[in-house]
Amino acid sequence: MTGAPTAIYLDHQATTPVDPRVLDAMLPWFSETFGNAHSTQHAWGQQAADATEAARERVAALIGAQAREIVFTSGATESNNLAIKGAVRFALRYGRGRHIVTVATEHKCVLEACAALAEEGARVSVVGVGPDGLVDVPALADAIDDDTVLVSVMAVNNEIGVVQPLAEIGALCRARGVLFHTDAAQAAGKIALDVEAMQVDLLSISGHKLYAPKGVGALYVRRRPRARLLAEISGGGQERGLRSGTLAVPLVVALGEACAIAHAETDREGARLLVLRTDLLERLRAAQPDLFLNGHGELRVPGNLNVGFPGIDAEALMADMPEVAVSTGSACTSALVEPSYVLRALGLDDERAGASIRIGLGRFTTREEIATAAEMISAAVNAQRAGGSARAAE
């Protein structure tokens, strides 16, 4: 098997293909104009520096921030690590508190960053979610105390796509005088984000979840009132000292282009995906009436569906339909056989969690693909229920 697979790609929460427009914007920066953006004393470097600053403006515009509040990173994992460890280590060093509040359904890198801080003397409170996946805001408010430095709540969940009430949490955090970080890797370009309206202090973005390449991301760091961080990667002092390392100019340019496209197209694309997702859910339900939906029915991004089929082994289901790429749980933990901790947090038992798949629609998903995928998924469910997998029957 060589070349690109011909299967239907419905795993856009794991990663998105690079938009051809993004590719066109970035490719010249690999060869024709290759300067180091920090070598601003010569023309090559100045050209690269100008391009990165233009990209910074475009990333900022997507979330209603100022360009100088954007720090480029290698991706959302690094952004989340920098935001959480950076803010809490700063507080620990200067005796300004040591408590973090986060949510049970956060991405692994948020939970792991908190775990690392716990080893350094921080205290971590993990708030639960309701059966619909939405954070329990009163419980969150109760968890904040005088020692709290930071609240970290993701904007959109990577498995079930539910949208958390950011503005409500932002207002709560501002009133209580604690920093609010949101992991917006799954939200940027899919829902409208405004760091002012939502009173967000720190916001993480991932390139490869919004049709830019892997290996680039950004962290928004509020300047007024200022969110203070300790850098995790030190050296040449790039990115205002918050993130040293030579800027990857082509990747940064690509992220800027991807943000500009998303900014212009979020509403239209969201409406299109909602039609497709509704169609997919209706087709699956018609064929499999006992299907259950994980996560809130409406407060979720239009490209996400997470459904279960009672009695089905989702891992075997995936193996039985190699022409449709979906996932169980998040990609980062796909190799693990244990059921999704996100679905468990919603109250699903192991059996129902293990019977669920995540279907991620994206910018290049077509109506025809949805119709075909619905048939294939349903056929695979039927085959498994008929005893033995579809593949074994061949």
Place this chain on the structure above:
Amino acid sequence: MDTYLDHNATTPVRPEAAVAVADALARAGNPSSTHRFGRLTRRAVDDARETVADLVGAVPAGVVFTSGGTEANNWALRAFPGHVLVSAVEHDSVRGARTDAGRIPVDAEGVVVLDALADMLSEDVRLVSVMLANNETGVIQPIADIASIVHEHGALLHCDAVQAAGKIPLSMPELGADMLTLSAHKLGGPLGVGALVLRPGLDPEPLLRGGGQERRRRAGTENVPGIAGFGAAARIAAEHLPEAAQWAHLRDAIETQVRALCPDVRVHGADAARLPNTSCIGLPDLTGEFQVMSLDLAGVAVSAGSACSSGKIAPSHVLAAMGCDEDTARNAIRVSLGWTTTRDDVARFVEAWGRMASGQGRAQGERRSVA
């Protein structure tokens, strides 16, 4: 056609690497996903891991991909609690990662003083970091000797090989380093990717936490196009090492000619073993900043010190560590050659440099020959 002689800051992507990047960009897929899209991208990452390992004589399992040399250096330096020693000429990403580190002195040529290192290796020293080749002077450190001393004292050795890899042959087992830092964009790969290469059995605490990527040693979705480009560049760089050795002839031609034009130039580290591509040329009475700008106006790109610190006007900490006074440390430029450099580039540099030097009323006797 302009002349780019700042390859130590970043070097143009090799065409083969650009193709590998473009191919990977054309494919969707997260290497952690178990479906076919995921498996294909996983294979691209594993192939690159092998070629990068081959470039430095390491085992593929020891190669951990990062976002670049700076991250790899920060990881290596922060992973081990306990006292750390670093050479006085290390890159800022090593110096900045552990500001509490002891500084191992270098001699006037920029080479680590081995006796001083041995004296500084007290029992509480856990890690020593010495670069293989310096970014400003190209001076190569006797890493194998340093490794013996460090290991005799029970400490670990980290070696920043960012500037050396792809320019000189190198073998991690022969160097004896426990950890080795690499950067793709210094050897013809793309920006935004690098590696920390670990000797078998070494398991440092991760810097970035999250998903279980890179065998739980470095979280974050792998930069697949970048890694694929890194792999291709590592393969091409390994094949072209004999050609890289020839850069020394062009470099020597530059040094001979500027010395002839202006006898009081000083080439820093010239008497030490050096990379074939780097020349650190001091010209009395003209700051490096001024020289860089005046050469830029003539269409020639070089740098003053390292690219990261340009903008800052501080004198080079590398030259200061070599015993230069502040003026001397300010008055040097770095000329660095690479795979695109031609004899014409050398001629254009020498011509522009000569005009600059003579235009300031210097090298009077040479003025006619330059005009």
